[in-house]
Amino acid sequence: MKPFSLEVFKNLDLEDIFERIVVHTPYGESEKKAMLPFGPEETTALIAELDNVERITALIRDNRYAFVDMRGTFSRIKDLRGTFLRLKAGEVLAVTELFEIKMLSLAMKKLSETAATLKAGFSGAAFATPSSELHKGLPADAAVHALPEVDQLLDPARTGTPTFYIYDDYAPELKAVRDRLRALEDQIQLERKRIRGALEARLGVKIRPSGELAVGKDDRALIERLNNEPDLVYSAETYVNITYRLRGNEAIDHMCSLVEDLRSEEESAEFEVRKILSQTLRALLPFLEENIRAIGRLDLLTAKGYFAIGFDCVRPDIIPPKTGAADGLATGVLEITEGRHLKVEQQVKKAGDGARYTAVGLSLTPGVTCITGANMGGKTVTLKMVGMLTAVAQYGLFVPAKAMRLTPRAFIYTSIGDLQDVDQGLSTFGAEILKVSEAVKLSSSPGLILIDELARGTNPKEGFAISMAIVNHLKRAAAMTLITTHFDGLADAREVRHLQVQGLSFVDFKSVLLEMENDPEKGIELLKRSMDYRLKEIHSPEEVPKDAIHIAALMGLDDGILKEARRILVTPRG
Structure with a gap:
């Protein structure tokens, strides 16, 4: 399936979801960026991916410290794909x-050892499954294998230490050169030590092991002697001291020249060793690349598992398309029980004002479902939540809900927020109709269309007519369409499901208004505390409550204006 558009990503706050899927390796980051939603034709693959997430989630629950250790190993893994390209070249x-x-290689060995310690246990009724085989170890494509050939190649002494050096063991020629180098350097040190000792005895001073001697500028007699000393040479000075260093003699100069030649030989010998090591690693490259793919896969799966646990998510029940009509599922299913919009939920928690997030449930079928209710009733949040959970499920993630059943959608289309396009000279209404026209063209496919406040950018009379015509078209389409609206009568059309925000229908307004008399600024807090964001299905226009006037009262609108509004509301238009 093609990726969702950037507009859908933004409107459904999917960036927030992906930020909460925390990977720790560059390979996991690449896997995360490459994630695509599973479409209806990929239902089997989607179910398999959810099996893997279920497996990893169970393993995390039962092996907490092993996964802490594993993620610590992840954090030390670098991106070597550039190095691998150089090897290939x-x-x-x-x-x-x-x-x-x-x-x-050491990280791969560690991950392999950690994986071998994972218990194949399974905890939590929320992840029940009929197949006990599902939970035995890591998924095959996330299994990282140790490569002893690489370990032995780059650690010939088998020390297991996190260091590397072109060891003497790699080549006899290299060892011979280094032995000669060490012998020469020892001779140079002995000769310098001899000169230093003779100078100290002759001058009665102490020379540093480095061959330097610092003298205070006020000791003029010693400075004069040092200036005439053939085995010393001026090095540097400060405003307090003058520093001298040992001068080399012919024997030292000759040995230093030999050292330079041997250094060049050593460098050539090391290059030959690096050449052989590179050739050997080139033959092992397919196994290295297979392992970094497994590391990326394991990192992403682990991130999905932690996401599921950290945000109290459940596995969505995926219903394949074209299920037998006898099951009543031939047209597809989208059912959410106590769904949560994670971003809004986290904002409510951080606010710390005593407000609680209300989980919302609903079910959709092909055709049109309308949500009505006053402003501040959470209609747009619910609309986004439906799209978010659908997208999250189709990305192979567990969803923030108590339960979800879903037939994967062929597309998700959104018309949410202010659509005004200044660059194209389009008003809000013009931009909205442009968007809705695109949705209408797609509606013959089993997708999901989400429209917030249809035709809100034009006059109410024409807006209602256009909205009703659009609804009449979409209610016969294969797509599931969810629309929020303020238009009376739009949700009451035939073959259109009407869901109403329960809102303030159970609130004792006398008590609330009495509480406001002591603190008139308390209206917003009381509204948040009193608003019921859950939905109920409406079967007749008489059932629909009118919350706008109640909300206006809580916001402190003048009593006289409120009385006039109530009078106008019940007065027939003539």
Whole structure:
């Protein structure tokens, strides 16, 4: 299935969802960025992915400390794909690159060992499944394997330490060069030590092991002697001291020249070793690449599992399309029980004003469902929540709800917020109709269309007529359409389901208004505390409560204006 548009991503706050899926490796980040929603034709693959998330979630619950250890290992893994490209191109790797591959190999070994310790237990009725085989270890495509060939290649002494060096063991020629180097350097040190000792005895001073001697500028006699000393040379000075250092003699200069030649030989020998190591690693590259794919997959699956646990999510029940009509599911299902819009829920929790988030449930079928209710009743949040949970489920994630049943949608289309397009010279109404026209074209496919306040950008009379015509078209379409509206009568059309925000229907307004007399500024707090955002199905126009005037009262609107509004509301128009 194609990715959802950027507009859908924004309107449904999917960026917030993806920010909560926390990966720890560059390979996991790539897997996350490559996530695509599963479409109706990929239902089997979607169910398999949810099986994997269920498995990893159960393993996290039963092996908390193992996964803490695993994520610690993830955080130390670097992106070596550039190094692998150099290997493929036949280049010789640098020492730092060989070191990083050794670190990757050690991480792979650690992950493999951690995976072997995972208990195959299964906890929590929320994740019940008929197949006990589902929970035995990690999914195959997330299994990271140790590569002893790489370990042995880059750690010939098998120390297991997180360091790397072109060891003497790699080549006899290299060892011979280094032995000669060490011998020469020892001779140079001995000669310098001899000179230093002779100077100390002759001058009665102490010279540093580094061969430096610092003298105060006020000791003029010693400075004069040092200036005439053939084995010392001026090095540097400050406003307090003058520093001298040992001068090399012919023997030292000759040995230093030999050292430079040996350094060049050592560098050539090391290059040959790095060349052989690179060639050997090139042959092992398919196994390394397979492992980094598994690391990315494991990282993402683990992130999905932590998301499910951290936000109290459940596995959506995926209903394949074209199910037998005898099951009553041939046209598709979208049912949500106590669904939560995560971003809004977190904002309510952070507000700390005593307000509680209200989970909302509803079910949709192909055709049109309308949600009505006064402003501040949560209609738009519910609309977004339906789209968010549908998208989240189709990304192979558990959903923030008590339960969800879903036949995957072929597309999700949104018309939410201020659609005015200044660049194209479109008003809010013009931009909205442009959007809705696109949705109408798509409606013959089993998708999900979400429209907030249809035709709100034009005059009420024409807006209602256009809205009713659109509803009449969409109610016969294969797509599921959910519309929020203020138009009286739109939700009461034949074959249109009408859901009403319960709102303030159970509030004792006398008590609430009495409470406001002592604190007139308390209206918003009382409204939040009193508003019931849950939905109920309406079967006749008489059942619909009128909450707008009640909300205006809570917001402190003048009593005289409120009385006039009530009079106008019950007065027949003539």
